[in-house]
Amino acid sequence: MRRHGLQTLKTATDFPVDVWISSVRRLSTCSAVLVTRFGGPEVLEYRTGVGLPDVGPNEVLIRTRAVSVNPLDLRMRGGYGKSLFKPLLPIVLGRDVSGEVSAVGNAVRHLQIGEEVFGALHPTAIRGTYSDYAILAEEQLIRKPASLSHVDAAAIPxxxxxxxxxxxxxxxxxxxxxxxxxxxxxxxxxxxxxxxxxxxxxxxxxxxxxxxxxxxxxxxxxxxxxxxxxxxxxxxxxxxxxxxxxxxxxxxxxxxxxxxxxxxxxxxxxxxxxxxxxxxxxxxxxxxxxxxxxxxxxxxxxxxxxxxxSVMRTDSEALEEICRLASEGRLKVPVERTFSLADAAEAHREREGKKTVGKVVLEVE
Ligand SMILES: NC(=O)c1ccc[n+]([C@@H]2O[C@H](COP(=O)([O-])OP(=O)(O)OC[C@H]3O[C@@H](n4cnc5c(N)ncnc54)[C@H](OP(=O)(O)O)[C@@H]3O)[C@@H](O)[C@H]2O)c1
Incomplete structure (x- = not known):
């Protein structure tokens, strides 16, 4: 199957390592929600054909299924962190992700193509997850329990x-x-x-x-x-x-x-x-x-x-325990509404109006 110039592989055992790596090189574009200038929800632009960086040796390419909207996304869109992010515009917002492993770097040891995973980026990560393909370090991800939907998983990390x-x-x-x-x-x-x-x-x-x-x-x-x-x-x-x-x-x-x-x-x-x-x-x-x-x-x-x-930090041992508690139903972050990725601006309006109690999550078709 081909999407956006990327060959999506099925399982780790189907393909030798050199084929995974060549698939990473072939991958060039994705769809993403970009912030090209700081401002209200109207500055969010959903675009196709957005360039995707190479996947590093310790990194994992995720076919995104759901990403949650955090208050940090709204603040970054409005210019919070501009001392760091302004020279780097356009940026992609989003910290949380749930999806499937689509490709792995050659130093990735524990995750395999096709596995369902969820995780989160550090607050200062430049390229976020509001995209149909996201890149995270292996240590920022964990296998998603089958009992959790992608939407529920994306709300947690x-x-x-x-x-x-x-x-x-x-x-x-x-x-x-x-x-x-x-x-x-x-x-x-x-x-x-x-x-x-x-x-x-x-x-x-x-x-x-x-x-x-x-x-x-x-x-x-x-x-x-x-x-x-x-x-x-x-x-x-x-x-x-x-x-x-x-x-x-x-x-x-x-x-x-x-x-x-x-x-x-x-x-x-x-x-x-x-x-x-x-x-x-x-x-x-x-x-x-x-x-x-x-x-x-x-x-x-x-x-x-x-x-x-106190500032959020990615931590693989913590993520493991969080995943265990979530799989046992002992840790939940309720999701109130979902929107499509292309409707990210609408999702931000919903959060900004504080109309919802729980999380707002973007689903990626
Ligand atoms: N430092 C970091 O690394 C870090 C990381 C994540 C989040 N944050 C920040 O932490 C804050 C919370 O994040 P979140 O994801 O939990 O946001 P959230 O899901 O939007 O929750 C915010 C909650 O604050 C409650 N609230 C508002 N004013 C209050 C008050 N005076 N007293 C008690 N509760 C009040 C509201 O509760 P009710 O619905 O009950 O009214 C609302 O549900 C945000 O400002 C976010 O930017 C910081």
Whole structure:
């Protein structure tokens, strides 16, 4: 079968390695959603005949079946990260992917052509997944359990790896500890609840009324409506860790004041990118590092707590555990609506209007 100049091979055993590699070389174009300039959803352009880079030795070419829309995609489309991305326009958005292995580089060891996989790119990856063919490193992918559809699988990895980085890698949550998630109703918040429950933590969250059912289903013991005036009084406990997905001054104040001494406050709204965008990569990066250290010292002194800007990182061991939990039905990120890849602009409008509670996913025919 030929698509866009690419010969799609069937199974690893059907073809010798040199044939896979020559197929990678023949592949030249794909369909993709491009950002050629920063702005609203209208800047998203669906195009065919878009050039596809060569697949590197450790990389895997994925025939994309579903990609999810993350808040980062909307922010990048609007210019977030422009200090890095502007010189590289046009860029392809998208971090998550689920699909089939279409070709592999010659150093790829564990994945074979035809296998169904899912995974996510790092936040700073230049070429994203809003495309019918995506390229990821082997370590960023894992075999998709048959029990998960491509749509459901695509909703999971970026959110769950973000939650993992904060809770498991940085705060190192332990069985019996108490965790507060500010913004527990979003994708990262829900993934964080499932991960914390799998460890054996007590979980309280703040969320909107529309998310109460999802956070309870994920296992949170306490769900507090964030529009209520007495959130602090409703939180009877002191917490070992607070994951703040919102990162506003009032949520930072709430989170840092309900921690035990020695506890961890982790915000997903660090300022490295915004400061780099404002002052340039070098000066902004240095200013952000100085601000972080200053805040860390200040909170250690005033509250006796650890303060972090937490950023998603790809992590193959974490992805393995996330996949295991998802296959057992113990980690879910609900999908609210799907759109076709060509309707990415419509999908962004839907997310921007905050009309949906769960994820929006783009399906690729
Ligand atoms: N640092 C990183 O590496 C990283 C990685 C991933 C995401 N993020 C950021 O983390 C944030 C969350 O991402 P996401 O994928 O979970 O987004 P999402 O699925 O769109 O969820 C956002 C949720 O925030 C909730 N919310 C809004 N204001 C709130 C408040 N004052 N208190 C409590 N909850 C509030 C809403 O909950 P209700 O529906 O319950 O009202 C909404 O569902 C985004 O800003 C994203 O850019 C950062």
């Amino acid at each position: 970026f959110a769950a790896l973000t939650a993992w980085r904060a809770l498991r890698s940085t705060a190192r949550i332990q069985k019996g500890q108490k965790l507060l998630i500010i913004g527990g109703g979003g994708s990262v918040g829900l993934a964080a609840i499932y991960l914390a429950k799998a460890v054996g933590c007590y979980v309280a969250v703040t969320c909107g009324q529309r998310s109460t059912k999802n956070v309870k289903e994920a296992g949170a013991e306490q769900a507090i409506d964030y529009t209520s005036e007495d959130i602090r009084e409703q939180l009877k406990d002191r917490f070992d860790a607070v994951l703040d997905t919102i990162g506003m001054p009032e949520t930072e104040s709430l989170g840092t004041n309900v921690l035990k001494r020695g506890g961890h406050y982790l915000t997903l709204q660090g300022e490295i990118v915004s400061m780099a965008d404002k002052y340039g990569l070098v000066a902004g990066g240095a200013a952000a590092a100085a601000k972080l250290v200053q805040k860390q010292m200040q909170y250690r002194q005033s509250h006796g707590i650890e303060y972090w800007w």
